[in-house]
Amino acid sequence: MDEYQWIEGIVAVEAVLLADSREVQTIFVGQERFDGRVARLQQLAQSKGVPCSRVPAEQLAEVMPGSTASSVVANVGTRRMIELRDLLNFPRPVVFMLDGVEDPYNFGQAVRSLYAAGIDGLIVRPRNWLSAATVVRASAGATEFMPSAVAETHEAIAAARAGGLSIAVATAEGAQPMTEFNLVGPLLLFVGGEKRGVSRAVEAAADWHVGIPYGREVAYSLGTAAAAAVLAFEILRQRRAGR
Helix, strand or coil, X not given: CCCCEEEECHHHHHHHXXXXXXXXXXXXXXXXXXXXXXXXXXXXXXXXXXXXXXXXXXXXXXXXXXXXXXXXXXXXXXXXXXXXXXXXXXXXXXXXXXXXXXXXXXXXXXXXXHHHCCCCEEEECCCCCCCCHHHHHHCCCHHHHCCEEECCHHHHHXXXXXXXXXXXXXXXXXXXXXXXCCCCXXXXXXXXXXXXXXXXXXXXXXCEEEECCCCCCCCCCCCHHHXXXXXXXXXXXXXXXXX
16 A cells, blocks of 8 residues: 655656656645746646645645745655566666665765766665655655666675676775776666665675775765765766767
8 A cells, every 4th residue: 555745845746747656646836836837837737637736835834844945745655666677677777776875865866866877777675765755855856767676685686697787886995996897787886875885795796896086095985975976977978988
């Protein structure tokens, strides 16, 4: 059974409608907001058969307590996923798995960069952030468009091996610079969370340990969102260079 929640922000609501990524029960728009973008959203909702109502600010505050800025909200179901085998069956796929990311905002920011760079898909574990309202807004709606599948880490590795994908892990220790690898796919690339990183099992299973070259000696690593962005746009660079 679907679990419903409220998401806020016209960008997030528009993305859910355009991507057909969730069931949308209803949309509320603040009575005080009148602009062309809201008019287009209302037309889009009508074309999808989704009720879109003008409501007073008090009603918005009831459904989104604590929100201070949003004048557009929607009641939505959980994120729809695709099958893992279908995700890995894209032509020369490059698929990311964000392993151990504990902050939904960082997760959303990472997916925002992955989608912009043209990464083919995302694998998430059964307990993940994809359905969280915070993530939709943090990613500017990108999480709704990114092809995504659910799998445990060992299942993703096994399926990738069976599908002929190389397996890489982003790490700061014992890694070769990312520019020395052919990253255009087929590839499954793990990026770890800021606290725990990737698991030892994933590091042991990886064919490649990929590092991000830094411009100076520092005593820290890039955060998850920044590392994912750097790696994703290096992949885009290599693809455009015809590597």
